[in-house]
Amino acid sequence: MTRSRLDNRADGSTIDELLTVAQAGDYLRTGERFVRRLVAERRISYVKLGKYVRLQRSTLDAFIEAGRVPCDLPLSAAVLTATPVKSGSRKPRTMARASSSSTATRSTVLCASER
Numbered sequence: 001m002t003r004s005r006l007d008n009r010a011d012g013s014t015i016d017e018l019l020t021v022a023q024a025g026d027y028l029r030t031g032e033r034f035v036r037r038l039v040a041e042r043r044i045s046y047v048k049l050g051k052y053v054r055l056q057r058s059t060l061d062a063f064i065e066a067g068r069v070p071c072d073l074p075l076s077a078a079v080l081t082a083t084p085v086k087s088g089s090r091k092p093r094t095m096a097r098a099s100s101s102s103t104a105t106r107s108t109v110l111c112a113s114e115r
Contacts, residue, residue: 018047018054027060038063 021039025032038044039053044063047054 016056016058024055
């Protein structure tokens with residue numbers, strides 16, 4: 001039997017699931033060390049159960065949301081396009097892929113207003 005993200009109680013309220021540090025690292029797709037550093041630096045709230053540290057999934061979701069950098073337009077309006085770059089241009093070489101021809105292709109994301 002699998003547990004849902006939030007456990008439902010008989011009175012209709014919910015309890016947020018507590019995760020271990022290893023589970024929190026898996027959830028964030030990071031290592032355990034990163035989660036422990038967040039706890040040590042008090043950058044994320046946690047629960048102490050005796051000597052054990054537990055993190056609420058909603059706290060991890062809030063941490064992710066706090067780090068989100070918004071786009072000017074909705075993500076559906078962004079379009080991935082390919083722009084040719086001349087090899088003699090002053091653009092940094094890291095932006096252009098190496099090519100045997102005189103031009104390379106650079107991928108950029110343009111919002112709908114820039115098209």
